[in-house]
Amino acid sequence: MxxxxxxxxxxxxxxxxxxxxxxxxxxxxxxxxxxxxxxxxxxxxxxxxxxxxxxxxxxxxxxxxxxxxxxxxxxxxxxxxxxxxxxxxxxxxxxxxxxxxxxxxxxxxxxxxxxxxxxxxxxxxxxxxxxxxxxxxxxxxxxxxxxxxxxxxxxxxxxxxxxxxxxxxxxxxxxxxxxxAPAVLSPGAAQHEALATRDDVEGMLAHLERALVDLDFLDPDNPKKLMTRLRRLFAKSHLAREEVNILRGIAKHILERRMRR
Known part of the structure; x- marks a missing residue:
C-alpha cells in the first residue's frame, strides 16, 4: 500500500x-x-x-x-x-x-x-x-x-x-x-474493473481531440474550453480501462470513416 x-x-x-x-x-x-x-x-x-x-x-x-x-x-x-x-x-x-x-x-x-x-x-x-x-x-x-x-x-x-x-x-x-465525499470522486461501480491509468486517459483525450477536429466540431484555432470541460467530465466519470478503449474505438472509427470519404 x-x-x-x-x-x-x-x-x-x-x-x-x-x-x-x-x-x-x-x-x-x-x-x-x-x-x-x-x-x-x-x-x-x-x-x-x-x-x-x-x-x-x-x-x-x-x-x-x-x-x-x-x-x-x-x-x-x-x-x-x-x-x-x-x-x-x-x-x-x-x-x-x-x-x-x-x-x-x-x-x-x-x-x-x-x-x-x-x-x-x-x-x-x-x-x-x-x-x-x-x-x-x-x-x-x-x-x-x-x-x-x-x-x-x-x-x-x-x-x-x-x-x-x-x-x-x-x-x-x-x-x-x-x-x-462527493460521489463523483469515488471509483463506485468501476471498483471491480481495471481502472484506466492517467496515461490511458491522456491517450484517449488526444485521440478524441483529433476526431473532433476532423468532424469540424472542434476548431483548433479557437478551441475555447471544450477539451478542458471534457477532461473535467472524464475526471468525474472515473473511467475503467475498457471504457477508455470504447471511446478510443469511437474516435478511431470517426477518423477512418472521414478518411474513406
Whole structure:
C-alpha cells in the first residue's frame, strides 16, 4: 500500500524543500519522491542543504526520481491529486485532504499507483498541471494567514495518507470523511474493473481531440474550453480501462470513416 504512493514536486527550486519533503514522507512510512523538472536539475538531490534537511532520509533522496516533466512523473498513475492554494474555474473535482487520502487508499488498495502533486514554491501549479490530475485539494488553513511551506504541505498530506493506509490495513473505513465525499470522486461501480491509468486517459483525450477536429466540431484555432470541460467530465466519470478503449474505438472509427470519404 505505502509503496504505491508517490509524492511529486513539480518545478521545485529550493534544495531545502526537497530535503525536508524527503524527511516528511519517510517519517510517515513512504519513500517514493519524484521531482518533475526541478529548476536546478538532478544536482538538487546532492545539494548540501537538501542532504542536511533530509536529516536521515538519505535513502529517500538517493532513490528519488528526477524526470523531465509532469507527464513523465505521472506515468503509470491511475489517481493523481493536485495540491493548490488557489481555486480554479475549470479543472477536476475538489476534495479536502482527508477525502483525497481516503480515495487514494481505495485506488492503492486495488493495486493502482497514486500520486500527490505539489507545485513550485513561487507559482504553484499551472491550470494545465491541475487538469492533468483527478482531484484538486486545498488545505483549509487559517484564511488570514494561509501560507504553507512546500514541505509542510507534503508533511500534512503524508500524515493523512498514513492514517488512511493504517485504517485500511485494520479493515476500517479510511476515515469518516469518505462517507460524505462527493460521489463523483469515488471509483463506485468501476471498483471491480481495471481502472484506466492517467496515461490511458491522456491517450484517449488526444485521440478524441483529433476526431473532433476532423468532424469540424472542434476548431483548433479557437478551441475555447471544450477539451478542458471534457477532461473535467472524464475526471468525474472515473473511467475503467475498457471504457477508455470504447471511446478510443469511437474516435478511431470517426477518423477512418472521414478518411474513406
Amino acid at each position: 505505502f509503496g504505491r504512493v508517490r509524492f511529486v514536486l513539480n518545478e521545485t527550486s529550493h534544495p531545502g524543500n526537497v530535503g525536508s519533503a524527503a524527511r516528511a514522507i519517510k517519517t510517515m512510512g513512504f519513500g517514493r519522491l519524484v521531482l518533475a523538472a526541478p529548476r536546478a536539475g538532478a544536482g538538487i538531490l546532492r545539494d548540501p542543504e537538501a542532504i542536511a534537511l533530509a536529516s536521515g532520509a538519505d535513502d529517500v533522496l538517493a532513490n528519488a526520481l528526477v524526470l523531465p516533466d509532469l507527464d513523465a512523473a505521472l506515468q503509470g498513475v491511475s489517481w493523481a491529486v493536485a495540491l493548490s492554494a488557489r481555486s480554479r474555474e475549470y479543472g477536476p473535482p475538489n476534495a479536502d485532504p482527508r477525502e483525497s487520502a481516503a480515495l487514494a487508499v481505495e485506488h492503492a488498495g486495488q493495486g493502482d499507483a497514486v500520486a500527490f502533486v505539489f507545485g513550485s514554491e513561487r507559482t504553484g501549479l499551472s491550470n494545465a498541471d491541475v487538469e492533468r490530475c483527478n482531484a484538486l485539494v486545498h488545505i483549509p488553513a487559517n484564511p488570514e494567514y494561509s501560507s504553507l511551506n512546500l514541505s509542510q504541505a507534503v508533511q500534512l498530506i503524508a500524515w493523512e495518507m498514513r492514517m488512511a493506509c493504517l485504517a485500511h490495513e485494520r479493515g476500517h473505513a479510511p476515515g469518516a470523511a469518505l462517507a460524505t
